[in-house]
Amino acid sequence: MITAHLTDAEIQLYVAEPEVTSEQLKIHIHDCVNCQTRAANYRLLFNGIQDQAKPQFDFDLSNLVLKQLPEPKRAFPWTAILISVFSVSLIAFLTMFFWSYMEAVITGASMVLMVTAITAAVIILIFQAVEMVKTHQKQLHTLLNVKKLQL
Incomplete structure (x- = not known):
């Protein structure tokens, strides 16, 4: 006891x-x-x-708040397209201009060096992709928690 x-x-x-x-x-x-x-x-x-009775507003608060928010602008992403076209054009131009030098480097380099460079590039891309997914999931989780609190 x-x-x-x-x-x-x-x-x-x-x-x-x-x-x-x-x-x-x-x-x-x-x-x-x-x-x-x-x-x-x-x-x-x-x-x-x-x-106790649940408190209630005698007006619709969500409508009042939504009326004050600015309308979202759904503009066409000209900037992103312009940068992409410029980047692809620059890479294509540099590849054509320096093709003879690149061919000499590729044929002159050892296979081990080439495999190491490609492996390093692939590993970096994998890590960046995983980080992007984690960031996206964290933002989505935060957004869903905020939405749940509002309901």
């Missing part, structure tokens, strides 16, 4: 979820007048909270 009085957390657990409360705590509350009184007070408090 427990000789000391129960804490507030133990009594609240007994009132809120009696099925998970240990037998020792139940026996102590049954025998202790002080803890019985505190449990009765918490029971009244919990019932009073549950019986």
